[in-house]
Amino acid sequence: MTATKSHAFTSLAAEVLDIEARAVSELKRFLDENFDQACEYLLTCKGRVIVIGMGKSGHIGGKIAATLASTGTPAFFVHPGEASHGDLGMITADDVVLALSNSGETGEVLSIAPLIKRRGARLISMTGNPESTLASLADVHICIAVAQEACPLGLAPTSSTTATLAMGDAIAVALLHARGFTADDFAMSHPGGSLGRRLLLHIHDVMQTDERVPLVNDDASLSQALLEMSRKGLGMTGVVNQQQQLIGVFTDGDLRRILDQRIDLHTAAIATVMTRSPITITADVLAAEGLKLMEDRKINGLFVVDAEQRPVGALNMHDLLKAGVV
Known part of the structure; x- marks a missing residue:
């Protein structure tokens, strides 16, 4: 031409x-x-x-x-x-x-x-x-x-x-x-589209529940926490106290950061290396809000808690991808 x-x-x-x-x-x-x-x-x-x-x-x-x-x-x-x-x-x-x-x-x-x-x-x-x-x-x-x-x-x-x-x-x-x-009305007319999924799906629709939620007690060792992470495959585990309230979280990223500290993975207590007061979300909010929270805080997973801070679910970016929210 x-x-x-x-x-x-x-x-x-x-x-x-x-x-x-x-x-x-x-x-x-x-x-x-x-x-x-x-x-x-x-x-x-x-x-x-x-x-x-x-x-x-x-x-x-x-x-x-x-x-x-x-x-x-x-x-x-x-x-x-x-x-x-x-x-x-x-x-x-x-x-x-x-x-x-x-x-x-x-x-x-x-x-x-x-x-x-x-x-x-x-x-x-x-x-x-x-x-x-x-x-x-x-x-x-x-x-x-x-x-x-x-x-x-x-x-x-x-x-x-x-x-x-x-x-x-x-x-x-x-x-x-x-x-x-409203946007919700629009979503009801477009349930199969990506916009509909973003506007209709809630956290409880996409989160992992029951036995699929990775959790250890606060007296567990780091090695026990790593085994729980491996079994559940979400790249993290929550840490709960005796009242089953979420008090901490440990992720793949945390593991990489502590490797340089020469910590004994077999004897260290999870309570000494976990991130306290973790970022959480409730099950009734939109999945799109969970996505925004993860993007804003630059994290790959979230624990879902009830009003008493007890974990009722967990999700990571893969769950949102699979649900078409991303």
């Missing part, structure tokens, strides 16, 4: 991005009473939001429906062509239909618009032409007109589809705030 061709690619790409950025920025002039009314219809919808659109508008419509659904507004996409052949039965009087068409004259959408109105569903149109047929049929119209397409031929939907997508995001986020939608 020559430098000249490379320069042409990047300069054309920059021009496209400039055109589309302007198109999105200029949408703010259409945030008027029609936008407010459309959001009110969507917010008070007793059924579902059905998004329809043909061609590129259909692709954008699918994404808008998915964004609405994941941010607290139940929604799905219906292909207008399929709607004409039976899928119109999915639409009820309790629903709100969001119809997308840049021209506002898409035949497949216009053919089902009167039937949508006859069913009693609200119809919101989103077009680039406020004087279009679809805009006139709708209960409320949101304008998404753009000055020019980024395509130099003015044919391929580029700026117009970007504007439609951006306006859809604006609607979704406005509704999100109006509903008081």
Whole structure:
């Protein structure tokens, strides 16, 4: 590839991005009473939001429906062509239909618009032409007109589809705030994703419990503590007093540090080499908080304690990795 061709690619790409950025920025002039009314219809919808659109508008419509659904507004996409052949039965009087068409004259959408109105569903149109047929049929119209397409031929939907997508995001986020939608609500819609795991998993979901928790009494020897660490494989052991309260911890890192001190591993008491007042966490906090605590304190493991400082579990970075929290 020559430098000249490379320069042409990047300069054309920059021009496209400039055109589309302007198109999105200029949408703010259409945030008027029609936008407010459309959001009110969507917010008070007793059924579902059905998004329809043909061609590129259909692709954008699918994404808008998915964004609405994941941010607290139940929604799905219906292909207008399929709607004409039976899928119109999915639409009820309790629903709100969001119809997308840049021209506002898409035949497949216009053919089902009167039937949508006859069913009693609200119809919101989103077009680039406020004087279009679809805009006139709708209960409320949101304008998404753009000055020019980024395509130099003015044919391929580029700026117009970007504007439609951006306006859809604006609607979704406005509704999100109006509903008081929280990060926990978002996580409930995304339990399989990494964000969902970070927001839903608690320490008690990922910690080691019962016999898998490495513990020795405070009168144990260092060699006994090392055997317990080896058996449990968490790279540490907790040290408990007679009341079974956690009073110390000994880790692989502690072992490396004391090797230079010529301590007899067989006769030394664990109480003389352990770290006292260890960092702990409770089982009811989010696993993500445990991760942050470990990162902030630069440690690889944590003991989980109850209100009486008795250990009820333990975890290390590997447990968080395995659970997908990291």
